[in-house]
Amino acid sequence: MDGGGIPRNCPPFQESPRLAGPSEELIRLMLLGKRGPLERDGKIYNGIMPSWRADLNDDQIAEVLNYLLTTWSPQSRKISAEEVAKVRAETANAKLLPSAQ
Numbered sequence: 001m002d003g004g005g006i007p008r009n010c011p012p013f014q015e016s017p018r019l020a021g022p023s024e025e026l027i028r029l030m031l032l033g034k035r036g037p038l039e040r041d042g043k044i045y046n047g048i049m050p051s052w053r054a055d056l057n058d059d060q061i062a063e064v065l066n067y068l069l070t071t072w073s074p075q076s077r078k079i080s081a082e083e084v085a086k087v088r089a090e091t092a093n094a095k096l097l098p099s100a101q
């Protein structure tokens with residue numbers, strides 16, 4: 001609820017280098033999902049981020065990412081539905097992790 005993550009599973013959104021990083025990587029993470037392990041501040045997170053490709057459209061993915069950026073990385077740029085559509089097209093044949101549904 002507070003973006004603090006889950007120990008050993010999901011990293012916290014606070015101070016996330018990924019939120020401050022390239023938009024394309026965040027969009028790929030939402031569309032394809034991502035498997036750990038991931039190291040942050042000496043701690044290992046080893047979970048599976050589901051793919052949202054089949055569940056959320058381009059507007060919804062842009063909106064949820066902009067919510068994260070506004071809340072935890074306010075100095076970062078914002079993401080448009082057009083950027084999501086571009087990455088969706090580029091990753092049309094990519095291997096997906098399971099969705100949350």
Ligand code: HEM
Binds near residue numbers: 034050064065
């Ligand atoms: C719409 C809902 C969600 C959004 C917007 C979202 C967004 C994100 C973002 C931005 C990251 C990268 C964090 C970072 O590297 O600092 C992340 C990582 C992760 N998320 Fe999610 N997430 C969502 C739902 C979920 C759910 C439901 C799960 C588990 C069932 C989950 C599991 C994970 C895991 C395990 C990672 C770390 C992946 C890695 O090892 O790199 N996420 N998520």
